Amino acid sequence: NAGVTQTPKFQVLKTGQSMTLQCAQDMNHNSMYWYRQDPGMGLRLIYYSASEGTTDKGEVPNGYNVSRLNKREFSLRLESAAPSQTSVYFCASSLPRGGGNQPQHFGDGTRLSIL
């Protein structure tokens, strides 16, 4: 029972490099999310996907793109990494659209440093 799996767990990039963070869930959830966590700021929503084929911007989408590849997978891409994107990134998923009343299940995070 894997739940939400994120890869990689750690990554160091140089400014301007690109990379894709992968996320997969095996709980048959429709909704998936990408957050970033920074000290003292809690979790801030980058993008979310209510269902396969749909994505919407969250609170801090600039500098990121996402792809909902299928129901299981939701990837986050940094096209040109900047030091301000150094953070811990979490992927989460939840049951079908329930108006915000469904708890979210989180992966263990990707710790990304940009030099």
Place this chain on the structure above:
Amino acid sequence: AQSVTQPDIHITVSEGASLELRCNYSYGATPYLFWYVQSPGQGLQLLLKYFSGDTLVQGIKGFEAEFKRSQSSFNLRKPSVHWSDAAEYFCAVGETSYDKVIFGPGTSLSVIP
């Protein structure tokens, strides 16, 4: 706009002592409320949730929370803290129109023997 505040950035308690973590929210309608816990190096885990009904909700690991509409609060409590409870705790409010959740900034809990 919805918002969540957790007034205490960091709390230290002795093992065996009682605990209360504060959470206040700003939301127009009846909110969906959650408490999550994050152990070092891990993702968030749901402790408990409130949707409607009884304002005192029980969660995992011996935690409980009380919803007080008049105070716009949803404080988390535990009668006797264990060393393994040391972690970061996040309060969150769910939006009724979307599948999105607003998280508070978190409270870091340290437990001393």
